[in-house]
Amino acid sequence: MKQEFAMKDTFVINGERKTVEFDAADTLLTVLRRAGHTEVHSGCDRGECGVCTVLLSGKPVNSCQVFAASVRGRAVTTVKGIGTLENPHPLQKAFAEHGGIQCGFCTPGKIVASYALLEKTPNPGDEEIKRALDGNLCRCTGYSQIIESVRSAAETMHSGEPEEGGGV
Amino acid sequence: MEKKKWFYPEQIEEVPPLLEQGAALHAGGTALLRRSINPERAFIDLQGIAALKEVRTETPLSLGPMLTYFEAAEIVEKLPDYALLQRALETAAATTLRNRITLGGAVCDAPPWSDLMVPLLLAETELALLGKREESRSLSRYLTVPADRKETLITRLILRKPVPGELYFRMVRTHFDYPLFTLGICRNGPEEAPFHLAVYGCRGRFFNDYAAGPAELQQKAEEVSFPARGGFSPEYLRERFRTELKRLTARIDQAE
Numbered sequence: 001m002k003q004e005f006a007m008k009d010t011f012v013i014n015g016e017r018k019t020v021e022f023d024a025a026d027t028l029l030t031v032l033r034r035a036g037h038t039e040v041h042s043g044c045d046r047g048e049c050g051v052c053t054v055l056l057s058g059k060p061v062n063s064c065q066v067f068a069a070s071v072r073g074r075a076v077t078t079v080k081g082i083g084t085l086e087n088p089h090p091l092q093k094a095f096a097e098h099g100g101i102q103c104g105f106c107t108p109g110k111i112v113a114s115y116a117l118l119e120k121t122p123n124p125g126d127e128e129i130k131r132a133l134d135g136n137l138c139r140c141t142g143y144s145q146i147i148e149s150v151r152s153a154a155e156t157m158h159s160g161e162p163e164e165g166g167g168v
Numbered sequence: 169m170e171k172k173k174w175f176y177p178e179q180i181e182e183v184p185p186l187l188e189q190g191a192a193l194h195a196g197g198t199a200l201l202r203r204s205i206n207p208e209r210a211f212i213d214l215q216g217i218a219a220l221k222e223v224r225t226e227t228p229l230s231l232g233p234m235l236t237y238f239e240a241a242e243i244v245e246k247l248p249d250y251a252l253l254q255r256a257l258e259t260a261a262a263t264t265l266r267n268r269i270t271l272g273g274a275v276c277d278a279p280p281w282s283d284l285m286v287p288l289l290l291a292e293t294e295l296a297l298l299g300k301r302e303e304s305r306s307l308s309r310y311l312t313v314p315a316d317r318k319e320t321l322i323t324r325l326i327l328r329k330p331v332p333g334e335l336y337f338r339m340v341r342t343h344f345d346y347p348l349f350t351l352g353i354c355r356n357g358p359e360e361a362p363f364h365l366a367v368y369g370c371r372g373r374f375f376n377d378y379a380a381g382p383a384e385l386q387q388k389a390e391e392v393s394f395p396a397r398g399g400f401s402p403e404y405l406r407e408r409f410r411t412e413l414k415r416l417t418a419r420i421d422q423a424e
Contacts, residue, residue: 006173024173024211027201047198047265059238059267065198066268069174070213113263135262 010073013037014081022068028054029063032078039080039108050136053109054078060116062135079108082115091115091153100149102140109136114150122158124150175212180219180323184299186212187319195234195273198265220272220323229291229327233272237261237284240271249330252352253287256336260284261346272322278311280369280397281346283338285311289366289376290354291327298323311373329356335419337412339369339405341398348398348405353385353416363420367409370394371402382417389413 005021012018013035022031029052032040040063043051047065054063055077083089091111094100101107110133117124117132124132129150130143138146174194175186187193191210194200200211214220220234223243229250231240241257244250260283261269274284275295285307293307299320310316333354338347349369357364361378365385368374371393379385394405 046202050262050264053264056267060264061267062264065196065201065265067194067197067201067211069211070194070197070215072176072213072215132263135264 007069009068009071011071012073012075014077015075020068024067024069026068027064028056028066028068028071028076031068032063032076037078037080040078041105041108043105048137049106050113050133051106051109053112053136055081055112055116058116058119060113060132060135077112079111082111089115089153090156091118091150094149094153094156095146098149098152099145100141106136106138106140110138110146114153117150118154118157123154126151173210175210176216177212177214178216178218180217180298180321183212183214183217183321184319186210187299187321193273193276193321195270195276196236196268198268199273199277199279214272214321222324228329231271231325231327233270233275233322233325235271237266237269237271237274238263241266249332250287250327252290252331252333252336252354253327255334256283256287256338256350256352259338271325275307275310275322275325276317278373279346280373281348282368283347283350285368285374286336286350286352286366287331288325288327289368289374290329290331290352290356290364292329294326294328295322296324296326297321308374308376330354331356335416337416339408339412348400349394349409351409351412351416353420365389365413367392369397370409382420385417386410386413 006023008021010017010019020031020035029040029042040054041051043049045064047062052063053060057074083092091114113133113136121128126147129147177183191212194211194213214234221232223232224230225247237257237260241254244254274282288307295305295307295310297303297305297320305316331354335353338350340347351367353363353365355362357378361380363379363385366376375392377388379388392409394402396402
């Protein structure tokens with residue numbers, strides 16, 4: 001039996017317009033995962049772990065803390081909008097190469113938040129990286145490899161090497 | 169009320185009639201999501217009202233209630249004499265939440281762990297309110313009189329005094345914790361009592377007073393007490409407060 005929802009809107013998700021249906025109290029996280037964007041992970045559902053981080057109009061937010069009804073056609077970017085398996089973003093490559101990924105559960109949120117940082121601050125120092133990722137918890141890595149991954153990606157992106165990867 | 173769940177006003181004036189019908193204000197939404205939401209209740213999404221993000225940087229500083237913590241921090245960073253406000257905004261919560269929590273939403277919700285209240289109390293903030301009529305209220309009164317918060321929309325936060333300096337402390341166990349209390353001191357009082365102390369998250373919600381010097385600040389602070397919170401006893405929190413107050417007042421002594 002098809003589920004019926006009270007509201008409908010068109011979101012721009014990773015550059016693509018998608019009509020989504022939801023109830024008044026649904027969060028952006030719920031709507032994204034129901035629309036097939038399971039790369040957006042569900043963790044604490046309280047805005048404390050950051051695994052559900054997406055970009056909303058270019059700014060990193062906890063999607064579990066955003067009502068879907070308040071999105072109103074704005075651009076939403078998930079980790080898949082930043083780069084793909086075939087065409088990974090330097091951040092995604094760096095995380096894989098520098099041990100920034102262990103279980104992988106926090107990784108999408110970390111990469112989205114890191115992407116937002118590098119868009120604004122192309123050559124961040126370690127303190128700036130830590131600050132930008134202060135809402136994204138990781139229980140595996142101890143964080144140093146994650147910081148190294150972001151630093152490496154920043155160097156790659158601004159060393160004059162050809163830039164690979166997507167990016168919305 | 170007709171069963172429409174969300175309203176999207178574009179002008180401030182559209183809001184009071186919706187409030188009178190029992191709809192709830194939605195700014196960033198983070199406080200609403202922490203509560204059990206009545207499924208029948210309608211929400212008024214304020215994001216489409218441009219006037220609620222207006223900023224006036226001439227004295228007194230006026231900030232729109234729909235500014236997020238991130239946006240407000242960027243604005244006050246460029247102004248002299250609001251360093252304490254900037255610090256509070258930049259250390260609150262986390263990056264992802266600072267992009268959603270709004271000034272007005274934080275004042276309206278006023279949870280005990282708010283980082284925003286101390287600098288606003290030190291600034292002797294006045295709130296421009298719109299309900300059945302336009303009114304203004306001091307923040308101190310707004311926090312203590314529930315009737316002021318009913319069916320009103322904050323349209324502006326007016327900071328009557330600057331909040332310079334770095335004498336700010338938030339009691340947290342780890343960086344990303346919500347503070348158990350916050351405390352700030354700045355030198356913006358009258359000549360006879362220039363030091364202004366504000367504490368938020370204590371018993372009675374907040375403490376706000378002026379003193380002639382560091383010794384008198386410590387004396388006045390004897391009045392501050394705490395409820396048990398976050399697994400910590402009132403005695404521990406009070407001792408911690410007294411210790412941090414001593415550290416901050418020592419910095420005043422060193423500066424002088």
